[in-house]
Amino acid sequence: MEDVVVEEAEVSGAAEFAPALVAAHPLGHSVAVAVGPELRVFDLKGGCAVSMSDDSGGSSxxxxxxxxxFSADGILLASAGDDKLVKIWKTDSWRCIRTITSEKRVSAVAISKDGLYVTFADKFGVIWLVTLGEDGEGQVSADNKPVSIFGHYCSIITSMKFSPDGRFIATADRDFKIRVTVFPKNPLKGAPEIQSFCLGHTEFVSCIAFTHLSGGSSFLLSGGGDSTVRLWDYINGCLLDTCHVKGKVGELAEPNETEDSNLAVADICLTNDGLLAAVAIQSLNGVMLLGCDHVDKKLSFLKVITMENSYIPTSLASSSSADLLWTVMGASNMPNQAASQLLTRVRIIPRFKKDLLASSDHSPAILEDSEVPYGEKLLLALQGSLDISKQEEVLASVLAALKVSMHKMLVKKNYSEERREQRKRGRNDKKIKK
Structure with a gap:
């Protein structure tokens, strides 16, 4: 019976659901939204949509x-996905300067703190590295191809981040693990030194985020399918505190509203000082705010900023120079979804900082469309449409999928032997030529 249920889920298309993503330039110069194969960027300095060009000679x-x-200095942006492409963009001109072809579909991407390397993870749990410039020893990859530096054993990597000081790279997977690896001076030779494992989640880990502290200790936050946000001493692999978000959402919801919902944590975004964390949850129409006490090493529930019932954020982002929390809702790979229906909805929370919560009991206001920086120009560029009636029709189907899709996408599936053989025959992985 279990095999039948899984196969039905695959046919429905929900297992291939791809949430819309948002990323903010670290200096507040621009904001990017990705939905389906589309990468939409708005220039917040010039107040206009970005026209992107490709000088790499690769495919779109x-x-x-x-x-x-984004890279730590905002000079580069990396994008990657199911087409097995990793594209590197220069943000001053918005030209693609490099296109890398992966052997498998790509699930995560990150740029080293010094901007010399791009790492990406494939669906088999292998982390690859490409060189953008010379390393400290003047060495570059001879054939200009990705180099495998380490891996999680046959487990999908769900999130990958460099530590603020660039010394470590953290990778999370769907098998409940977070691995913290020492990022070597010459990563072309591999990164075999494991600093720690952060073990404690009881379901897939969906997102990780480092706190950014100048001159102080840094911590790691993680969220997952077990409806928890966890605080880690990642140097030693110690779990410091756990916040159970399911109970908090249940207190706010109507009776039975969350009974059948999967309350997986979808994304975590921290303020620049690391004292406040915004959390997107799979079935929550809003954003949960958690306090992060670096002294007592505790997480505390603060409040939920509720949004309209039809809005569940799929991704969060903020920049170090502006107190704006960017949220986006949208999806692709939905059943019967046309390319013209790749719409997203963007909502912005201003004054995203800890001081506001300490001085007021009122939730931070959510900007109305008319209050958004650059108004309709920005919304049209990032959302794809200003027609509210058209948005509601498309996003209604997204809303239903958001409540169940993450589990279907990341929970391990059990197949019959016959079904496994069928899937093997249908694989289209690129064969490595020796």
Whole structure:
């Protein structure tokens, strides 16, 4: 019976659901939204939509983008996804300067703190590295191809982040693990030194985020399918505190409203000082705010900023120079979804900082569309449409999928022997030529 249920889920298309993503330039210069194969960028300095060009000679994205990430200095943006492409963009001109082809679909991407390396993870749990410039020893990859540096044993990597000081790279997977790896001076030779494992989640880990502290200790936050946000001493692999978000959401919801919902944590975004964390939850129409006490090493529930019932954020982002929390809702790879229906909804929370919560009992206001920076120009560029009636029709189907899709996508599936053989015959992985 279990095999039948899983196969029905695959046919419905829910297992291939791809959530819309948002990323903010660390200096507040721009904001990017990815939905399906489309990468939409708005220039917040010039007040206009960005026209992107490709000088790399590679193909454009043709399938769902699964990861986007700015470099620490904002000079580069990396995008990657189901088309097995990793594209590197220069943000001053918005030209693609490099296109890398992966052997498998890409699930996560990150840029090293010094901007010399791009790492990406494939669906088999292997972490690959490409060189953008010379390393400290003047060495570059001879054939200009990705180099495998380490891996999680046959487990999908769900999130990958460099520590604020660039010394470590943290990778999370669907098998409940977080691995913290020492990022070597010469990563082309591999990164075999494991600093720690952060073990404690009882279901898949969906997202991780480092706190950014100048001159102080840094911590790691993680969220997962077990409806928890966890605080870690990642140097030693110690669990410091756990916040059970399911209970908090249940207190706010109507009776039976969350009974059949999967309250997986979808994303975590921290303020620049690391004292406040915004959490997106799979079935929550809003954002949960948690306090992060670096002295007592505790997480505390603060409040939920509720949004309209039809809005469940799929991704969060903020920049170090502006107190804006960007949220987006949208999806691709939905059943019977046309390319013209790749719409998203963007909502912005201003004054995203800890001081506001300490001085007021009122939730931070959510900007109305008329209050959004650059108004309709920004919304049209990032959302794809200003027609509210059209948005509601498309996003209604997204809303239903958001409540169940993450579990279908990340929980391990059990197949019959016959079904496993069928899937093997249908694989289209690129064969490595020796």
């Amino acid at each position: 994205h043709s399938d769902a983008i699964r990861a986007i990430s």
